[in-house]
Each structure stands twice: as structure tokens, then as C-alpha cells.
Amino acid sequence: MLIDKYNREIDYLRISVTQRCNFRCQYCMPEKPFEWTPKEDLLTYEEMFKFIKISIDNGIKKIRITGGEPLVRDDLYKLIEMISSYKHDIDLALTTNGYLLKQQIPKLKKAGLKRVNISIDSLEKETFGYLTKKDVLSKVLEGIDLAINSGIKVKLNSVILKNINENEIINLYNFAKNKNIQIRYIEYMENENAYSNLKTLSSKEILKTIKNITNIKEVDSKVNSAAKIYEDEDGYCFGIIEPYDDSFCKTCNRIRLSANGDLIPCLYYEDSSNIKNSLEDDKKIVNIIKEVIAKRPEKNKWSYSNKLEKVEKEISSRAFYFTGG
Ligand code: SAM
Numbered sequence: 112m113l114i115d116k117y118n119r120e121i122d123y124l125r126i127s128v129t130q131r132c133n134f135r136c137q138y139c140m141p142e143k144p145f146e147w148t149p150k151e152d153l154l155t156y157e158e159m160f161k162f163i164k165i166s167i168d169n170g171i172k173k174i175r176i177t178g179g180e181p182l183v184r185d186d187l188y189k190l191i192e193m194i195s196s197y198k199h200d201i202d203l204a205l206t207t208n209g210y211l212l213k214q215q216i217p218k219l220k221k222a223g224l225k226r227v228n229i230s231i232d233s234l235e236k237e238t239f240g241y242l243t244k245k246d247v248l249s250k251v252l253e254g255i256d257l258a259i260n261s262g263i264k265v266k267l268n269s270v271i272l273k274n275i276n277e278n279e280i281i282n283l284y285n286f287a288k289n290k291n292i293q294i295r296y297i298e299y300m301e302n303e304n305a306y307s308n309l310k311t312l313s314s315k316e317i318l319k320t321i322k323n324i325t326n327i328k329e330v331d332s333k334v335n336s337a338a339k340i341y342e343d344e345d346g347y348c349f350g351i352i353e354p355y356d357d358s359f360c361k362t363c364n365r366i367r368l369s370a371n372g373d374l375i376p377c378l379y380y381e382d383s384s385n386i387k388n389s390l391e392d393d394k395k396i397v398n399i400i401k402e403v404i405a406k407r408p409e410k411n412k413w414s415y416s417n418k419l420e421k422v423e424k425e426i427s428s429r430a431f432y433f434t435g436g
């Protein structure tokens with residue numbers, strides 16, 4: 112079992128399989144980064160799998176494949192297959208922008224993928240194009256339906272931004288509710304790679320809007336879920352991810368592996384240790400995992416910024432397309 116110094120059990124590994132992406136979301140990768148990691152520095156699937164096996168043997172129970180956009184690697188099903196044949200009951204999930212799901216969903220399902228979170232911030236063609244710099248809303252909608260019909264468990268992720276898509280909270284809500292899938296609204300996390308004019312809508316403001324159409328109550332969220340879960344008067348459940356709230360870090364159970372092998376203790380801070388050159392030695396890998404877990408901070412600074420207004424404003428330099436979010 113892996114436990115950090117704040118007594119949080121770490122049983123969740125997120126793997127960013129690529130930094131590349133076919134979208135340019137304003138809050139993540141609005142411009143193509145000046146430099147990508149050279150190909151020779153990236154982990155191969157075999158190297159990722161070696162690390163994954165050791166992680167599972169040491170207490171990891173849930174794995175999420177993310178990116179960049181993970182489906183730009185059209186052989187992703189091979190990695191999914193490797194993981195699920197090593198441990199068929201592992202909680203194995205994917206986060207994607209949905210654009211390439213149509214081509215890949217049958218192979219991913221066959222390979223053992225159990226759950227997929229699809230990011231969609233707008234149901235309006237223009238806003239979708241403005242936010243992502245890609246005019247492909249209809250493809251993403253098609254991907255969502257195909258994923259649902261395949262029997263894979265689907266959730267939606269929506270980052271809500273002031274003056275951009277805040278008017279769509281209810282549309283997105285009804286869209287997800289009608290399809291009987293959970294939507295999780297995400298507060299925008301400021302970072303140096305995003306456009307600087309973006310402003311998040313707070314969870315309070317999101318809840319206030321939803322309360323205009325239904326009564327809601329908070330329900331007991333799954334321990335260690337990043338989202339607070341609410342239930343409406345029809346029993347439909349939705350979530351809100353609140354990085355600006357203390358509870359986000361209190362229940363954080365995850366470490367992150369980047370496509371170049373950086374093992375990252377926290378989404379906010381620059382800290383990491385690279386595993387690529389230690390993969391020949393299982394003991395070294397276990398030590399790196401333990402070292403990284405020992406370095407996990409108590410909290411990110413998004414939560415500080417809520418309370419300590421006078422503290423000099425500091426912005427995370429971590430890129431979401433690098434850490435995988
Ligand atoms: N490309 C995939 C996607 O968009 O779903 C996977 C990678 S993306 C980095 C993972 C998640 O992080 C997405 O749901 C995205 O909306 C979210 N995300 C990215 N940048 C963010 C930010 N600055 N604040 C909050 N969420 C962010």
C-alpha cells in the first residue's frame with residue numbers, strides 16, 4: 112500500500128501518453144508549444160507497461176489514460192490491452208476530447224477499456240470552435256453517442272468559463288441528463304500556458320444556476336473522488352471539481368506519469384522524478400515511486416489563492432497537456 116505523509120492512500124495513476132493534441136483549448140494549449148519533447152525521450156508502450164505493472168503490484172488500483180489527446184496515438188488499444196490482460200479487474204479509464212472516438216471505440220472496448228470521460232465545454236458550434244480552435248462539434252457528439260452505445264461507461268467533463276460558456280450550464284446539464292450520463296463541471300485552473308484573460312465560474316455560481324431549475328442535495332461522494340457529487344430531485348447525479356476548495360487536496364489519491372517518464376507528485380507544482388533510465392531495475396522504480404509520494408504537498412496553491420488574497424499571486428507553470436490534467 113502506498114501512503115503519503117498526510118495519510119492519503121495513493122491508489123490512482125494517471126498516464127499522459129502524449130503531449131500532442133488535435134485541439135488548441137484556450138485553457139490548456141492555446142498555442143502549439145514552442146518545443147515538444149523529442150521522440151527518443153518519450154516512453155514506449157513497453158516502458159509504460161513495465162512501470163504500470165510495478166505500480167499495480169505496489170498498490171495502484173485505478174489507471175486513467177490521458178494526454179494531450181491520447182487518441183492521436185491510433186494504436187492506443189495496444190496499451191489498454193497490455194494493462195487489462197495483466198489485471199483484468201483494474202479500473203481502467205480514458206479521458207479524451209472525443210474527436211477520434213468514432214474510429215477507435217470498438218478496438219478500445221475490445222481491448223478492455225471500462226470507462227471514458229469525454230470533455231465537452233459547449234454544445235454551440237461557434238463557442239465550441241472558439242474554445243477549441245477546431246470546428247468539429249458534430250464529430251464529438253457522434254463520438255459520445257457511439258461510446259454510450261458501445262456499453263462503455265461514459266461521463267462528460269466541462270470547464271466553465273465566465274462570459275464564454277457560462278450560459279450553457281443548463282444546456283449541458285439537460286444534454287447529459289437526457290442521455291443518463293454524469294456531467295462533471297470543472298473550475299478552470301489558472302496556469303501559465305493558458306490564455307491569461309480566462310476567468311473561472313466558481314462552483315457556487317454553477318450550483319446557483321442549477322438551483323434555478325431543480326432542488327439539489329450533496330450526496331456522499333466516493334472517497335477520493337476529485338468531484339463533489341450532487342443529486343437533483345429526479346435522482347440524477349452530477350459532479351463539480353473544485354480545485355479552489357480544500358477538500359480537493361484532502362482526498363487526492365493520485366500520481367501522474369508524463370509521456371517522457373516524469374513521475375509527478377502534484378498537478379500544481381513543477382516537481383518530478385524521471386523513471387525512463389531506471390526501468391531495468393524494479394527496485395529503483397519502487398524507490399522512485401516512494402520518493403515521489405513522499406514529496407506530495409499537502410495542498411495546491413489554487414486553494415490558497417481563495418483565502419490569502421494578499422499573498423503575491425503565483426500561477427502554476429505546469430501545462431495540463433503535459434501532466435494530463
Ligand atoms: N485531451 C483530453 C481531453 O481534453 O479530455 C485529455 C487531456 S485534458 C488535459 C484532461 C482534462 O483536463 C480535460 O477534461 C480538460 O478539460 C481539463 N483541463 C485542461 N486544462 C484545464 C484547466 N486549465 N483547468 C481545468 N481543467 C483543465
Ligand code: SF4
Nearest residue numbers: 132134136139179208
Ligand atoms: Fe487538447 Fe485536452 Fe488540452 Fe483541449 S484540454 S488542448 S483537447 S489536451
